[in-house]
Amino acid sequence: MTQTYLTLNNGEKMPQFGLGVYLVPDGEETVNACLNALKLGYRHIDTAHAYQNERGVGTALKQSGLKRSEVWITTKLWPTEYGEGQTLEAIDKMLDRLQTDYIDLLLLHQQVGDYIGAWKDMEKAVKLGKVKSIGISNFKENLDDLLNHATIKPAAIQVECHPYFPQHELKKRMAEYGTIIESWYPIGHGDPKLINEPVFTKLAQKYGKTNVQIILRWHIQEGNSVFPKTTNLEHMRDNFDIFDFELTADEMREIAKLDNGQRYYTASLTEQQRFTQWKPAD
Numbered sequence: 236m237t238q239t240y241l242t243l244n245n246g247e248k249m250p251q252f253g254l255g256v257y258l259v260p261d262g263e264e265t266v267n268a269c270l271n272a273l274k275l276g277y278r279h280i281d282t283a284h285a286y287q288n289e290r291g292v293g294t295a296l297k298q299s300g301l302k303r304s305e306v307w308i309t310t311k312l313w314p315t316e317y318g319e320g321q322t323l324e325a326i327d328k329m330l331d332r333l334q335t336d337y338i339d340l341l342l343l344h345q346q347v348g349d350y351i352g353a354w355k356d357m358e359k360a361v362k363l364g365k366v367k368s369i370g371i372s373n374f375k376e377n378l379d380d381l382l383n384h385a386t387i388k389p390a391a392i393q394v395e396c397h398p399y400f401p402q403h404e405l406k407k408r409m410a411e412y413g414t415i416i417e418s419w420y421p422i423g424h425g426d427p428k429l430i431n432e433p434v435f436t437k438l439a440q441k442y443g444k445t446n447v448q449i450i451l452r453w454h455i456q457e458g459n460s461v462f463p464k465t466t467n468l469e470h471m472r473d474n475f476d477i478f479d480f481e482l483t484a485d486e487m488r489e490i491a492k493l494d495n496g497q498r499y500y501t502a503s504l505t506e507q508q509r510f511t512q513w514k515p516a517d
């Protein structure tokens with residue numbers, strides 16, 4: 236079985252599985268993590284301006300020898316970059332840092348600040364060929380407002396999503412727009428309680444896989460895009476080795492019973508306002 240792709244609402248085909256690089260320091264660490272992943276066959280990297288490692292991602296892409304069209308790059312704008320005119324400038328700076336002439340998927344990282352102005356510029360960037368697909372992350376209270384103002388409907392929404400919080404309501408809501416769910420904290424940010432749930436241990440024994448591989452396979456079969464973070468080569472290899480088995484419908488239903496509404500991180504809208512005060516360095 237080979238890796239799977241999701242078709243977005245604009246027809247773009249995105250590798251469903253990738254590498255997340257949140258908290259990976261820029262420079263050698265990000266370059267090595269991305270290069271190792273690309274060598275293993277990963278074709279999707281999820282970064283953000285706020286992670287401060289877009290340069291490392293771009294350098295790895297160059298050093299990999301792969302064609303630009305073979306690798307999917309997602310990155311995210313921070314609220315201090317939102318606003319008509321300002322966001323287009325921010326996108327040009329992103330392209331410089333990523334050392335590329337287009338971004339596959341560009342997201343609004345947070346639902347605060349002038350996200351409507353930013354979205355207008357993102358739509359312009361699509362027309363200019365600087366960005367292929369656009370989407371959002373962490374939108375909740377302001378989701379309807381964004382959707383009402385959007386000419387191009389979001390291709391993806393990136394949110395916390397794992398078996399304790401599978402985002403089924405949001406998924407149903409976004410199906411109307413063909414918007415896919417991208418899972419952050421897909422393995423609960425490494426939480427041993429989630430990873431060691433007995434149902435995963437049982438299925439891991441049945442399929443000759445690890446508990447983490449069972450969780451990642453669950454994301455794939457839920458139709459989510461998933462990009463666990465790791466800099467550990469063994470974890471990286473294991474995480475990608477999930478395309479040679481399939482969980483049954485009964486097993487998916489058993490995992491669904493873990494849904495307990497538990498989130499690892501939530502910022503209220505008021506707390507999110509502080510995001511407009513922090514500026515990532517260029």
Ligand SMILES: NC(=O)c1ccc[n+]([C@@H]2O[C@H](COP(=O)([O-])OP(=O)(O)OC[C@H]3O[C@@H](n4cnc5c(N)ncnc54)[C@H](OP(=O)(O)O)[C@@H]3O)[C@@H](O)[C@H]2O)c1
Pocket residue numbers: 254255256257258281282344372373393394418419420421422423424425426447462463464465466467469470471473474
């Ligand atoms: N849009 C947003 O606001 C947002 C927020 C958070 C995250 N994200 C994105 O989602 C990605 C994933 O989220 P995350 O990195 O925070 O959490 P995660 O992928 O759920 O968990 C990462 C943790 O799990 C460990 N791990 C990875 N593979 C493992 C394995 N096979 N066995 C045991 N432990 C393993 C990693 O440690 P090792 O490095 O030691 O393997 C790391 O400590 C991020 O990198 C980022 O791209 C987006």
